[in-house]
Amino acid sequence: MDIKTFVNELPKCELHLHIEGTLTAERRWLCAQANGIVIPGVKSLEELKSQYLTEYLYEEGQDATRYLQEFLEVYYDSMNVLLTEDDFYHLALDYIKVAQSQNIRYLEAFFDPQAHTSRGVSFDTVMSGLLKAQKMAPMYGVQIHWIMCILRDMSAESALETIRQAEPYKDKIIALGLDSDEYNNPPSKFQETFLMARKYEWKITAHCDVGQKNSHDHIEYAVTKLGGKRGNPATHEIDNPEHYLLPQLESGADRIDHGLNAADKPELLELVKKANIGLTLCPMGYQKHLGPQNVFPKVTRLHRYGIPITLNSDDPAYLVYSKTGTILGVAEGCHFTFKDIYEFEKNAIRMAWTPDVEFKESF
Ligand code: ES4
Ligand code: ZN
Numbered sequence: 001m002d003i004k005t006f007v008n009e010l011p012k013c014e015l016h017l018h019i020e021g022t023l024t025a026e027r028r029w030l031c032a033q034a035n036g037i038v039i040p041g042v043k044s045l046e047e048l049k050s051q052y053l054t055e056y057l058y059e060e061g062q063d064a065t066r067y068l069q070e071f072l073e074v075y076y077d078s079m080n081v082l083l084t085e086d087d088f089y090h091l092a093l094d095y096i097k098v099a100q101s102q103n104i105r106y107l108e109a110f111f112d113p114q115a116h117t118s119r120g121v122s123f124d125t126v127m128s129g130l131l132k133a134q135k136m137a138p139m140y141g142v143q144i145h146w147i148m149c150i151l152r153d154m155s156a157e158s159a160l161e162t163i164r165q166a167e168p169y170k171d172k173i174i175a176l177g178l179d180s181d182e183y184n185n186p187p188s189k190f191q192e193t194f195l196m197a198r199k200y201e202w203k204i205t206a207h208c209d210v211g212q213k214n215s216h217d218h219i220e221y222a223v224t225k226l227g228g229k230r231g232n233p234a235t236h237e238i239d240n241p242e243h244y245l246l247p248q249l250e251s252g253a254d255r256i257d258h259g260l261n262a263a264d265k266p267e268l269l270e271l272v273k274k275a276n277i278g279l280t281l282c283p284m285g286y287q288k289h290l291g292p293q294n295v296f297p298k299v300t301r302l303h304r305y306g307i308p309i310t311l312n313s314d315d316p317a318y319l320v321y322s323k324t325g326t327i328l329g330v331a332e333g334c335h336f337t338f339k340d341i342y343e344f345e346k347n348a349i350r351m352a353w354t355p356d357v358e359f360k361e362s363f
Helices: 003-009 024-035 045-054 063-081 085-101 113-117 124-141 156-165 187-199 217-223 260-264 266-275 282-290 298-302 323-334 340-353 356-362
Strands: 012-014 104-111 141-153 175-179 204-210 253-257 278-281 308-313
Touching: 003 323, 003 340, 012 282, 012 323, 012 340, 024 045, 024 063, 024 085, 063 113, 085 104, 085 124, 085 141, 104 124, 104 175, 113 141, 113 156, 124 141, 141 156, 141 308, 156 187, 175 187, 187 204, 187 217, 204 217, 217 253, 217 260, 217 266, 260 266, 260 278, 260 298, 278 298, 278 340, 282 298, 282 323, 298 323, 308 323, 308 340, 323 340
Parallel strands: 012 104, 104 141, 141 175, 175 204, 204 253, 253 278, 278 308
Antiparallel strands: none
């Protein structure tokens, strides 16, 4: 069997995906039309599509510390067309259909409520659209769960307000994440919000991006302290521990998004391994602005060290690589075998937070 067929046919599980990062030119155009919004300098869908292909691609040699800020400017600007429940419903349903077409059976997706509430869209509008799509997902052979993300370049007060707004939905959201611009925005800034997430019985994760000057400290804090004390993993009642990843430190996050730079330091590799948490990597995004030579050896090191990693597409509308394309690209860059690829999907389902035990054990 050739590798393309193998990857296409393998049932997959995606854990690092920003739903707003799946906004295609087509959907953006449709929402703009429906909401009477004029996209500056764009008169047709064709013009918008050509913008996606030129403006939003990172280039070799671009300053790695600036890339995230430049990307985020485009990302937030594009989502201005999302105003109604229907817009959020269609945004999510579009990607659920993509998931079906790629044999992605399980999906945990981030959403950024502050990116919408700060524009006057209500928290309830966002949630009702996303939850409606979640209900439809099984019709497409997909199970999806939502991870609410805090925008770390906004204030700690805004984060607290956002988690308070989420209270009525606390049983419909599975985890709290942390994203947006990491520069001078350490995870410790949001400890109070993450403590509340634990009270909601949510799982906890945080972006520790590549190309960030304090990423090593951020990884250490997130792994050991973020969200404070967890319930004792030894008391979790699990039939078959093989099917679950149970974090082994008394406090800290349940997984890390990115966290590639843990590969730089033996003590961090050891810490992440001891914590028994996994990393959700998006290597095809990193290699674009950092160069493949600065990414693939680190991915390989993490995997060979025995740290559970998964391969994900992050913001596929902008970063271009799909889940399948990411697996193929990383397999080539790291010389991974079919067995390695299979292990990444096994890791992903073990790292998944669905309460549906039967589904998890049958995956
Ligand atoms: C993001 Cl790649 C990335 N990093 C941080 N925040 C984000 N939000 C959407 N994509
Ligand atoms: Zn991300």
